[in-house]
Amino acid sequence: MSSRERILGRVRRALADAPGENTPIERTYLREHGDRSVEETTELLAENLADYRAIVHRCSPDDLAVTLAGMLAARGAKTVLVPPGLDPAWLADADAEQVPDRPESTPHELDRIDSVVTACAVAVAETGTIVLDCGPDQGRRRITLVPDHHICVVRVPDQVVGSVPQALERLDPLRPLTWISGPSATSDIELDRVEGVHGPRALEVVLVGAQPGAEANPPQEVPSA
Amino acid sequence: MSGTFVGMPAFPKAAHEAVNNPTLRGNLRHATHTIRAKREKAVAEVSDWAELREAGKRIKDHTLRHLDDYLVQLEESVTAAGGIVHWAADAEEANRIVTELVKATGESEVVKVKSMATQEIGLNEALEEAGIRAYETDLAELIVQLGKDRPSHILVPAIHRNRGEIRDIFEREMSEWGRPAPQGLTDTPAELAEAARLHLREKFLRAKVGISGANFMVAETGTLVVVESEGNGRMCLTLPETLISVVGIEKIVPTWQDLEVFLQTLPRSSTAERMNPYTSTWTGTTDGDGPKTFHLVLLDNGRTDTLADEVGRQALRCIRCSACLNVCPVYERAGGHAYGSVYPGPIGAILSPQLRGTTSEIDASLPYASSLCGACYEVCPVAIDIPEVLVHLRERVVQGGEVTREGNKVVLKPAKGHAAERAAMRAARWAFARPGAVRAGQRLASRTRRLHPRRLPLPGPGKAWSETRDLPPVPAEPFRDWWQRTQGSAK
Numbered sequence A: 001m002s003s004r005e006r007i008l009g010r011v012r013r014a015l016a017d018a019p020g021e022n023t024p025i026e027r028t029y030l031r032e033h034g035d036r037s038v039e040e041t042t043e044l045l046a047e048n049l050a051d052y053r054a055i056v057h058r059c060s061p062d063d064l065a066v067t068l069a070g071m072l073a074a075r076g077a078k079t080v081l082v083p084p085g086l087d088p089a090w091l092a093d094a095d096a097e098q099v100p101d102r103p104e105s106t107p108h109e110l111d112r113i114d115s116v117v118t119a120c121a122v123a124v125a126e127t128g129t130i131v132l133d134c135g136p137d138q139g140r141r142r143i144t145l146v147p148d149h150h151i152c153v154v155r156v157p158d159q160v161v162g163s164v165p166q167a168l169e170r171l172d173p174l175r176p177l178t179w180i181s182g183p184s185a186t187s188d189i190e191l192d193r194v195e196g197v198h199g200p201r202a203l204e205v206v207l208v209g210a211q212p213g214a215e216a217n218p219p220q221e222v223p224s225a
Numbered sequence B: 001m002s003g004t005f006v007g008m009p010a011f012p013k014a015a016h017e018a019v020n021n022p023t024l025r026g027n028l029r030h031a032t033h034t035i036r037a038k039r040e041k042a043v044a045e046v047s048d049w050a051e052l053r054e055a056g057k058r059i060k061d062h063t064l065r066h067l068d069d070y071l072v073q074l075e076e077s078v079t080a081a082g083g084i085v086h087w088a089a090d091a092e093e094a095n096r097i098v099t100e101l102v103k104a105t106g107e108s109e110v111v112k113v114k115s116m117a118t119q120e121i122g123l124n125e126a127l128e129e130a131g132i133r134a135y136e137t138d139l140a141e142l143i144v145q146l147g148k149d150r151p152s153h154i155l156v157p158a159i160h161r162n163r164g165e166i167r168d169i170f171e172r173e174m175s176e177w178g179r180p181a182p183q184g185l186t187d188t189p190a191e192l193a194e195a196a197r198l199h200l201r202e203k204f205l206r207a208k209v210g211i212s213g214a215n216f217m218v219a220e221t222g223t224l225v226v227v228e229s230e231g232n233g234r235m236c237l238t239l240p241e242t243l244i245s246v247v248g249i250e251k252i253v254p255t256w257q258d259l260e261v262f263l264q265t266l267p268r269s270s271t272a273e274r275m276n277p278y279t280s281t282w283t284g285t286t287d288g289d290g291p292k293t294f295h296l297v298l299l300d301n302g303r304t305d306t307l308a309d310e311v312g313r314q315a316l317r318c319i320r321c322s323a324c325l326n327v328c329p330v331y332e333r334a335g336g337h338a339y340g341s342v343y344p345g346p347i348g349a350i351l352s353p354q355l356r357g358t359t360s361e362i363d364a365s366l367p368y369a370s371s372l373c374g375a376c377y378e379v380c381p382v383a384i385d386i387p388e389v390l391v392h393l394r395e396r397v398v399q400g401g402e403v404t405r406e407g408n409k410v411v412l413k414p415a416k417g418h419a420a421e422r423a424a425m426r427a428a429r430w431a432f433a434r435p436g437a438v439r440a441g442q443r444l445a446s447r448t449r450r451l452h453p454r455r456l457p458l459p460g461p462g463k464a465w466s467e468t469r470d471l472p473p474v475p476a477e478p479f480r481d482w483w484q485r486t487q488g489s490a491k
Helices: A003-014 A038-051 A061-075 A107-111 A164-170 B011-019 B022-044 B049-065 B067-080 B091-105 B116-121 B123-129 B139-146 B163-177 B189-206 B232-238 B256-270 B303-307 B312-317 B323-327 B329-334 B345-356 B361-368 B375-379 B386-399 B416-432 B435-447 B460-467 B479-486
Strands: A055-059 A079-082 A097-100 A115-118 A122-124 A129-132 A149-155 A177-180 A185-189 A192-195 A202-208 B084-088 B109-112 B133-136 B209-212 B216-218 B223-228 B242-248 B278-283 B293-299 B401-405 B408-412
Touching: A003 B067, A003 B084, A003 B303, A003 B401, A038 A055, A038 A202, A055 A061, A061 A115, A061 A149, A061 A202, A107 B189, A122 A164, A129 A149, A129 A164, A164 B256, A185 B139, A185 B189, A192 B189, B011 B022, B011 B329, B011 B361, B022 B256, B022 B323, B022 B329, B049 B067, B049 B256, B049 B312, B067 B084, B067 B216, B067 B293, B084 B091, B091 B116, B091 B123, B091 B209, B091 B242, B091 B293, B109 B189, B109 B232, B116 B123, B116 B242, B123 B133, B133 B139, B139 B163, B139 B189, B163 B189, B189 B232, B209 B232, B216 B256, B223 B232, B223 B256, B232 B278, B303 B312, B303 B345, B303 B401, B312 B345, B312 B386, B323 B345, B323 B375, B329 B345, B345 B361, B345 B375, B345 B386, B361 B386, B375 B386, B386 B401, B386 B416, B416 B435, B435 B479
Parallel strands: A055 A202, A079 A097, A079 A115, A115 A149, A149 A202, B084 B293, B109 B133, B109 B209, B209 B242, B242 B293
Antiparallel strands: A122 A129, A129 A177, A177 B278, A185 A192, B216 B223, B223 B278, B401 B408
């Protein structure tokens, strides 16, 4: 008998006298915590990202190239990894040498690159999380892992959801996902949080979208997609 | 389970040594109190905690009730996504499968993500015997591995070490395993984390084989989930060419949507964060991104035996958050090593004796490693009634009875050490079945009360208890006589 058959047989015998049940799981928990406007959700995202030591920037789409160039220069980045589908306009003003994300790059080569710029798939306000799904503007998982400085651009409000349940609804489980909440950290020394272990020690998030107050009229409530 | 725990003394003896170690007690007190307050705050942030906890419990119970179906479904979906599924009935088989898979790659070293399942089966030792070196990459696991130590906490295996001890271990041992500790290393946590980063980086970059566990496996999609903080998990899951994940069969959830419960309750319960820094999910293999080969080893190793126990099976709901350890007054004082298992604390006290059986001295003593205060149940994010299972297992140890071991029903003998207790209970049963005998005894006791000693020192194990306690004073008249005299005639 194979171990597969042995284990399945043991499971069936173990459950022989268990009562049958076919009631669906009741999901009485909330889909989202609290009632927020779109702008408040973005505010909460910024607040929670910063609470876990991500550096948060906000700018309008027109200022994105200048903002990114400024961030890379401030970091002193000489090289920057670029996913294949990243909008070329984003890095049009950057001085750093652009290195494309290639399948043949070795981890050692990636380790010599200063920064990486990506977009994201979705961002979760309640937890201060950005989620990457390896889309063309995000690249392979390793490019946001090996370099020590990650800049992630979030399009607000379209890519922002309030809660974890809402994020899962938007994501495709068949794609490899990386959920990032702040820079790499550990609680392994005396159960106290310290930032900066193996992943990027600097995480900067750019929330790009129409700036509040930049328009004549207050922003309208837009139902998220 | 891991060979490192073979021959452990019973819990009381091991705990006795631990409580007399002031450094250990200080370290544990500091760490558990730090995390307790933070966890309370993180939980209070979500107004629907009770509902999330109830949903988590129900999802897990439902999964366990249909575990055979979900295992088959998981196997199909992982296979369809390009993964290769293996089944291991016990630790030995799992170790053999993993060793052969590593050998087939031609590599002689692997990098490991912290995983309770591989700790449980003693995988590192098995690989070592086959000439394969396994590098632990989680900071706390690294501290344990470098210190030739044993883990003492589910989440933070080196919780028993303070920063000064960690500094000393790094300075002394890192050069044996690779890049030495930086010159002039101090004991600030940030510098220690930096030392670990430098030490492990080279190993990550050259690694060809990664070994992991998983926090969850989604049956409908074949997705595995690893929740972590440092990024060592991401390194092991994405840089190597081959990934081998060893996962207990109870880690299944039926649907992708079910993750919405656990991704909210697990981080808040374990590290007291809204969300842990990194969560990786993967479904089979992805062309051009990450490992080209993915093996999933499904591990039984006592889980189906636990499933056969109607009361005890709820332990399989555990998501290994370790909140129960952090609140436990016994764990705080005794430390993790006293539990003689990779699963310490309250959850360990109900899990180890079920996974391993109660025949060894340590496993028979574990159900007693608790004051039954119930704090563990209060904080458990999947509502495991740990005190209920502890009492159930105590009954099993004392009375024996039918249990399932390796899939077969066996009858356990009652424990030897409880002969006096059983004799006392038999005498009580005899007396209480005979009201006349009870009455005569009570009257005799009342009439001779002036002759009773204040204390009754017992010989043997009862000495410490009886020497320091007064005997309860006997009233001048038994209650039943008094009742007859004052109330009985009123009717």
